[in-house]
Amino acid sequence: MANIPDARVRRFLEALDQVTGMEVVDCKEEVVSDNVGRVRLDFLVHVRLGDIGRDTVLGIEAKDSVYPRDAKKLVDTFAARAKYFAEADEVPVVVSTYLSDGAQKLLRDEEVNFFEVASGTLYYRHGLRHIDIRRESNEPAEERRIRSVFNGAREQVVHALLEHWRIEGDDAWLSGADLANLAETSPFTVSTTMKELERQSWVDMRGSGPTLRRRLSHPGLLLDAWADVWRQRLPREKRTRWYAYASGRGGIVDHMLERLANRNGWALTGAGAANAMAPHLTAVDRASIIVPPGVSKEWAAAMALEPAEKGANVTFVERTGASLMFGDTNPERPGSHFASRFVMYLDLLDGVGRNKELAAEFRRKALKLGEEIHG
Incomplete structure (x- = not known):
């Protein structure tokens, strides 16, 4: 040679x-x-x-x-x-x-x-x-750096960018300062996060310096990358499982919303929340609730919940940060707090019951995105 x-x-x-x-x-x-x-x-x-x-x-x-x-x-x-x-x-x-x-x-x-x-x-x-x-390769340091975008304050930037796109669509141009305010983080965090997203060609840019504006161009790819990290994180989260007898018309979801109404720092997520946001996707007989770290046992006792590793219909997931951003309330359920649509979708990726099918349908109906894409 x-x-x-x-x-x-x-x-x-x-x-x-x-x-x-x-x-x-x-x-x-x-x-x-x-x-x-x-x-x-x-x-x-x-x-x-x-x-x-x-x-x-x-x-x-x-x-x-x-x-x-x-x-x-x-x-x-x-x-x-x-x-x-x-x-x-x-x-x-x-x-x-x-x-x-x-x-x-x-x-x-x-x-x-x-x-x-x-x-x-x-x-x-x-x-x-x-x-x-085609052969699988070991992940280099650069790829690990991309994964780090979906942690801490940088994850808040990702969430804010997706939520802004969901509301504004093709007109979702915004400045770094606007994105920092929306994500409740610093302009420096926004800058470092956006550099990684630009390298992946997931955002469009126009202008420069003070006139620089960015827009999310591939929301599905960004969401899929976030989902990959989310799935890996799910098994490591602190979860407690409980049982509550709920005989009312609204089932376990309304039962828990009534008991959580006067508390702060929580949000309904997963299948129960997704079904309330986009009704008739599937029958739901369980409630997954994001709660502040360290309160699960105290709240469960106050609500007369019984510990139940098997047959549980209530799950408390202890979280902070991006999981509690951009929550919503259902006008038909006064005092309710629902996780953002993106967090609902990500929490449906846990593989429980028919959640995988529900996630695909929720992605189409509530997020207006096509099927999950890898690569």
Whole structure:
């Protein structure tokens, strides 16, 4: 194999060789000139693939990590290059140590070949050849940093951004200061959170400096990323389970709303809340209630609830922060406090009973979003 200065590119060529019996004829870095500078690539590799008599030129961009925003820029670079060198028959390839799921999907959709070094995932399509080897890779530090967006004050920014989109739709442009006020956090927290969301291409931007405004462009993808973190957190939360005899017409939900009416810091969530918000989705005979940390036993005793690990119809979940933001009240139930629609949806992802089906229907009817999308 010819001298390849970049180890990532060498790994890619070795992987391609294993599948196609490729021979590297030549590798060079493209010379920068006034004419080609804007569409310059890292490497041009001339190869002969298997039984194909003529050489193929691989135009390669080598990166450490690629996320959707980076992938869009690379797609634009390859498109500009194809237009500039209209007669050239180059095969576009992105080689990266790590490629996020969203970046991989975007590159596939745009028919740009790629190789993820960390896992050996290889997508190569040119002429009659179609290679698609998918392998799971270990999560890099950058991906863990994205997950951190859904914790603490940054999670409040995410919640505020989604709620603002739900109310304003396509007109949901807002400044960093406005978002900080809405999220009840600092402009610095908003700035660091938005940088991660911009890197994922989940937000649109217009203006700059004091006139900079942002708008959520992919609410479904942001919600799905939040849901992934939420599911992992659910088993670690402090929950207590109780039983209450409720004979009234409104069942356990109205029974608990009456007893919680004069207390603060709580919100009805899960299936009971979702059914009250979008009636007739499914029958509900249990109530999940977000309560302040440390009050579960005291409140249960005051409401004459009985401990019940089995057969419970009331669950107290101790939480603070984003879970209690943007709550609502049902006009037909004076004094009621419901969690936001997004928290209701996330709490339906616990796998209990028919909650998965209810979550999908609630997502369509109450959040006006399509099915869950991964990547």
